[in-house]
Amino acid sequence: MSTLISGIAASNGIAIAKAYRLIEPELSVEKRSIENVEAEISRFKEAIQKSTVELKVIRDKAEQDLGADKAAIFDAHLLVLADPELITPIQDKIQSENVNAEFSLHETASMFITMFEQMDNEYMKERAADIRDVTKRVLSHLLGVHIPNPSMIAEEVIIIAEDLTPSDTAQLNPVYVKGFTTDIGGRTSHSAIMARSLEIPAVVGAKSVTDSIVNGDLIIVDGLKGEVHINPTPELVKRYEEAQDAYASQKAEWAKLVHEQTVTQDGHHVELAANIGTPKDLEGVRQNGGEGIGLYRTEFLYMGRNDFPSEEEQFEAYKTVLEGMAGKSVVVRTLDIGGDKELPYLQLPKEMNPFLGYRAIRLCLNEQEIFRTQLRALLRASIYGDLKIMFPMIATLSEFREAKAILGEVKQELLDNGVQVAEKIEVGIMVEIPSTAVMADIFAKEVDFFSIGTNDLIQYTMAADRMNERVSYLYQPYNPAILRMVKMVIDAAHKEGKWAGMCGEMAGDEVAIPILIGMGLDEFSMSATSILKARSLISHLSLDDMKKLSQDVLVMDTNDKVKEAVLKAVNI
Numbered sequence: 001m002s003t004l005i006s007g008i009a010a011s012n013g014i015a016i017a018k019a020y021r022l023i024e025p026e027l028s029v030e031k032r033s034i035e036n037v038e039a040e041i042s043r044f045k046e047a048i049q050k051s052t053v054e055l056k057v058i059r060d061k062a063e064q065d066l067g068a069d070k071a072a073i074f075d076a077h078l079l080v081l082a083d084p085e086l087i088t089p090i091q092d093k094i095q096s097e098n099v100n101a102e103f104s105l106h107e108t109a110s111m112f113i114t115m116f117e118q119m120d121n122e123y124m125k126e127r128a129a130d131i132r133d134v135t136k137r138v139l140s141h142l143l144g145v146h147i148p149n150p151s152m153i154a155e156e157v158i159i160i161a162e163d164l165t166p167s168d169t170a171q172l173n174p175v176y177v178k179g180f181t182t183d184i185g186g187r188t189s190h191s192a193i194m195a196r197s198l199e200i201p202a203v204v205g206a207k208s209v210t211d212s213i214v215n216g217d218l219i220i221v222d223g224l225k226g227e228v229h230i231n232p233t234p235e236l237v238k239r240y241e242e243a244q245d246a247y248a249s250q251k252a253e254w255a256k257l258v259h260e261q262t263v264t265q266d267g268h269h270v271e272l273a274a275n276i277g278t279p280k281d282l283e284g285v286r287q288n289g290g291e292g293i294g295l296y297r298t299e300f301l302y303m304g305r306n307d308f309p310s311e312e313e314q315f316e317a318y319k320t321v322l323e324g325m326a327g328k329s330v331v332v333r334t335l336d337i338g339g340d341k342e343l344p345y346l347q348l349p350k351e352m353n354p355f356l357g358y359r360a361i362r363l364c365l366n367e368q369e370i371f372r373t374q375l376r377a378l379l380r381a382s383i384y385g386d387l388k389i390m391f392p393m394i395a396t397l398s399e400f401r402e403a404k405a406i407l408g409e410v411k412q413e414l415l416d417n418g419v420q421v422a423e424k425i426e427v428g429i430m431v432e433i434p435s436t437a438v439m440a441d442i443f444a445k446e447v448d449f450f451s452i453g454t455n456d457l458i459q460y461t462m463a464a465d466r467m468n469e470r471v472s473y474l475y476q477p478y479n480p481a482i483l484r485m486v487k488m489v490i491d492a493a494h495k496e497g498k499w500a501g502m503c504g505e506m507a508g509d510e511v512a513i514p515i516l517i518g519m520g521l522d523e524f525s526m527s528a529t530s531i532l533k534a535r536s537l538i539s540h541l542s543l544d545d546m547k548k549l550s551q552d553v554l555v556m557d558t559n560d561k562v563k564e565a566v567l568k569a570v571n572i
């Protein structure tokens, strides 16, 4: 009997494959007295040996599939495993206290982790994170349980997880990972955004998938409808295979527009740009006819590793993207860390409300060395294309002025040292905090452009956590409260002769697009895989009709009424 679980459609497409549970096993430790100390120490040594072999295989595979930078984290783990300063005290404790290896490992490692975490030293804090990971691995061997290793997957699978962190997603190889489904998350959580950029069908917020699915179950992930089928009947599999074919033909139709401009029926041109996370995404942008990069989320450069990327490393990444876009506009957003995006090597105090906390520009203005290094790398790369710099999470004008002043200082230092920097670099902001949307007329006098970040703007306006599927019904992009704010921002930009774009998920939403065209949005930035579909839709719209539609919807009372009105006016 097949079982159906409904969730949130997070990334288009249909995937059919075996389940792979990416879930950490229970690793609780009990204290036991042991009689044979020698045997216990051998058992411990054997677990170390197995962990070392395992880590070497993982490291080599990660290097081969994902590159040396992603593999570096496993080198650090291997060093910890070979470190006598950690290993000897564990053996000594087994011997002197006659306790089991699990207990000795757990106690000794916890002592080091606490000590290193309390040090005011980034390097030592990173070591604490390494010890934590390595301890888990050795414990798993002592306890005889299996820790899943996503980078080791070598057959077609569908990942089943409670949630996927951005660094988990960075380790997934789309050659094997055909789809994923998670218990938690919403359409704008980062796992969903990554799934779209990797073109992996995904259903998130499916509540009970980890309870209902065991390794090896046959799974269908329907990323179009938001459904997960567990052990489907052969008839259902057949129907889904046909749906996969139909989706592939539809994509082939859209693909004909890859070299076309984006123009409405009555000749109004807009720009369809792509959101990217790494230079590797450029290929997808080209294949999908992106007219620029509207959002380069640079935080991915900082994730899934052990240390900050150097200025040189960042410079290379930015240069690759600018050169790859061959003179087309590239909007690079400065580091937006915090919220659900954590860095293992930047230990920050736990916060009650991380989405309302110390993140993005707030952190960069405070930890200026991190910010200045990034700005230096960006400015040095600016001569390789059309760079635009964008600051995230701007809430007040003084934050913008301060960030811009720092950028000015960094630029002057570079020029003083004879480093070449592009003459004209537009500097803009994300509009993703309601205070900034409301003050858009004032900001518009000082910024070069706006890019509306609806993922956060909606979460903050509706007071609904974008990661929480229990309040995901409040993710209402067509709610007139949101639409009015978007309209204010676009009008404010135009009044000062500036341009307004949108890089939140709403920009690629087929119900929102007609309204946004009517409001005069200049640039739409979305997952590369949504571009051709959006271009096709826009080519069937008339600007005049959409202007009228956008005025009508602004005075409607609910999200659903607006949606209904758009679906009635436009054949989607």
Ligand SMILES: C=C(OP(=O)(O)O)C(=O)O
Binding pocket: 188, 295, 297, 336, 432, 452, 453, 454, 455, 456, 457, 503, 504, 505
């Ligand atoms: C594009 C946005 O930024 P992110 O999703 O990275 O928070 C947004 O908030 O809409």
Ligand SMILES: [Mg+2]
Binding pocket: 432, 453, 455, 456
């Ligand atoms: Mg945001």
